[in-house]
Amino acid sequence: MKLHEMTIQQARAELDGGAVTSADLVDELLGRIERLDSDLGAYITVDAEGAKRSAREADKRIAAGERLPLLGIPIALKDLLCTRGVRTTCGSKILENFVPEYDATVVKILKDAGAVIIGKTNLDEFAMGSSTENSGFHITRNPWNRDCVPGGSSGGSAAAMAAGMCTAALGTDTGGSIRQPASHCGVVGLKPTYGRVSRFGLVSYASSLDQIGPITRDVTDAALLMNVICGHDPRDSTSADVDTPDFMSAIQSFDQDKSSSLKGMKAGIPKEFMSVKGLDPDVEAAFNNARKVLEDQGVEMIEISLPQTDYAVAAYYVIAPSEASSNLARFDGVRYGFRDRNASDLIDMYKKTKSRGFGAEVQRRIITGTYALSAGYYDAYYGRATRVRSMIREDFSKAFKECDIIISPVAPTPAFRIGENVDDPLTMYLTDIFTLSTNMAGLPGLSVPCGFSSEGLPIGFQIMADRFNEIPLLKAGYGLERALEISVKPQLIY
Numbered sequence: 001m002k003l004h005e006m007t008i009q010q011a012r013a014e015l016d017g018g019a020v021t022s023a024d025l026v027d028e029l030l031g032r033i034e035r036l037d038s039d040l041g042a043y044i045t046v047d048a049e050g051a052k053r054s055a056r057e058a059d060k061r062i063a064a065g066e067r068l069p070l071l072g073i074p075i076a077l078k079d080l081l082c083t084r085g086v087r088t089t090c091g092s093k094i095l096e097n098f099v100p101e102y103d104a105t106v107v108k109i110l111k112d113a114g115a116v117i118i119g120k121t122n123l124d125e126f127a128m129g130s131s132t133e134n135s136g137f138h139i140t141r142n143p144w145n146r147d148c149v150p151g152g153s154s155g156g157s158a159a160a161m162a163a164g165m166c167t168a169a170l171g172t173d174t175g176g177s178i179r180q181p182a183s184h185c186g187v188v189g190l191k192p193t194y195g196r197v198s199r200f201g202l203v204s205y206a207s208s209l210d211q212i213g214p215i216t217r218d219v220t221d222a223a224l225l226m227n228v229i230c231g232h233d234p235r236d237s238t239s240a241d242v243d244t245p246d247f248m249s250a251i252q253s254f255d256q257d258k259s260s261s262l263k264g265m266k267a268g269i270p271k272e273f274m275s276v277k278g279l280d281p282d283v284e285a286a287f288n289n290a291r292k293v294l295e296d297q298g299v300e301m302i303e304i305s306l307p308q309t310d311y312a313v314a315a316y317y318v319i320a321p322s323e324a325s326s327n328l329a330r331f332d333g334v335r336y337g338f339r340d341r342n343a344s345d346l347i348d349m350y351k352k353t354k355s356r357g358f359g360a361e362v363q364r365r366i367i368t369g370t371y372a373l374s375a376g377y378y379d380a381y382y383g384r385a386t387r388v389r390s391m392i393r394e395d396f397s398k399a400f401k402e403c404d405i406i407i408s409p410v411a412p413t414p415a416f417r418i419g420e421n422v423d424d425p426l427t428m429y430l431t432d433i434f435t436l437s438t439n440m441a442g443l444p445g446l447s448v449p450c451g452f453s454s455e456g457l458p459i460g461f462q463i464m465a466d467r468f469n470e471i472p473l474l475k476a477g478y479g480l481e482r483a484l485e486i487s488v489k490p491q492l493i494y
């Protein structure tokens with residue numbers, strides 16, 4: 001087994017058994033980043049020195065007999081998570097040189113569990129986008145086909161995973177930003193229930209929707225990371241004070257019992273999703289094949305209805321920009337980051353700083369959001385969108401009375417070509433159709449590789465579950481993965 005192909009669990013066994021060191025692992029990954037990343041562009045910042053130092057410390061602790069789940073494991077972080085002493089750009093020129101004074105809670109938790117932070121990955125500026133083409137620095141290419149996007153906004157994390165440039169990664173998901181790039185890059189992505197993972201130190205985009213989650217090589221690694229990163233944090237008022245179940249042992253007990261099947265589980269297929277315009281035939285075929293695999297394992301399929309599907313994208317693209325317009329007001333040239341110094345007065349400074357500091361998509365969303373929230377329009381846009389949101393929640397509540405999980409494709413198409421949708425924001429927004437409703441309802445969602453397009457691009461399968469009920473979703477994801485045995489290695493890169 002090559003070092004860069006290892007899952008967390010494989011690396012854990014090798015590290016604890018003394019067969020490899022964390023320093024070996026980090027050196028191998030840094031070497032690959034050096035060779036591959038000038039072309040792929042998955043990282044914004046690589047902390048080579050910091051990673052080597054942490055790896056050496058981890059090796060000493062392992063040699064001394066210390067055992068921690070992530071001790072010595074190299075992890076990449078989406079560059080929207082504050083890292084003490086390491087710049088955190090949010091993919092934006094406005095924060096190009098911003099170095100936080102503190103670690104986000106999730107980063108601190110990873111470090112306390114022994115993780116080695118290898119670098120900060122590329123994203124659409126402030127997570128606004130579905131292709132990573134909106135980064136203020138550079139695009140990221142899909143390791144399976146470099147002419148295609150890796151998806152977004154956590155495209156850097158997903159591409160780094162797919163290209164074997166980290167052992168695991170974190171992304172964030174506001175409307176699909178973990179699941180869609182995971183799907184496009186052939187890796188596993190999990191958006192936990194809203195409130196499961198602390199967002200203290202995550203730079204906010206749309207606070208009622210954002211969630212942090214793992215991007216990994218397999219479902220078990222996602223469960224393993226969930227065990228580490230979930231939990232209540234008094235510093236995040238939206239963090240839920242609920243117990244964290246043992247996600248790993250739920251999968252392990254399922255796996256050890258050879259007779260185990262998914263018998264008794266009911267999966268709902270939303271009829272509105274399957275009749276969406278523009279659903280690619282390869283995506284549909286891969287979905288149907290995976291659905292049959294689940295059926296063979298005892299999952300009963302039923303048709304369900306999510307009647308608000310037609311309005312979900314429109315409502316999301318009012319709510320998310322509204323919250324963004326408020327959250328991004330702090331980047332005014334006074335308190336953080338970039339300031340345009342050629343201004344005649346304060347108002348001119350604000351204007352020039354924001355015009356030069358923010359990219360086109362961020363400006364578009366700030367303007368849309370400010371308009372939607374403005375007096376006289378508030379009820380017509382924001383008020384209406386929040387009413388649609390309540391109805392989406394009700395749709396899911398009803399559905400989960402009939403089934404344990406809901407299944408669907410992750411995105412209507414496989415990864416699209418670089419440049420294909422850049423001048424057409426509406427088409428770009430519509431690619432979120434299958435993912436953003438879960439954010440609107442605060443639900444967990446998983447993306448698992450389930451097949452390939454005729455062009456050889458990976459396709460993901462989405463499993464959604466009720467709030468704080470990730471276990472059936474992980475079990476079904478694991479069952480699917482075990483049966484399909486899809487290789488998550490883009491041959492050209494490996």
Ligand SMILES: NC(=O)C[C@H](N)C(=O)O
Pocket residue numbers: 127128129130152153172173174175176177178320432
């Ligand atoms: N951030 C996300 O989850 C991606 C979504 N496409 C958006 O631009 O809002």
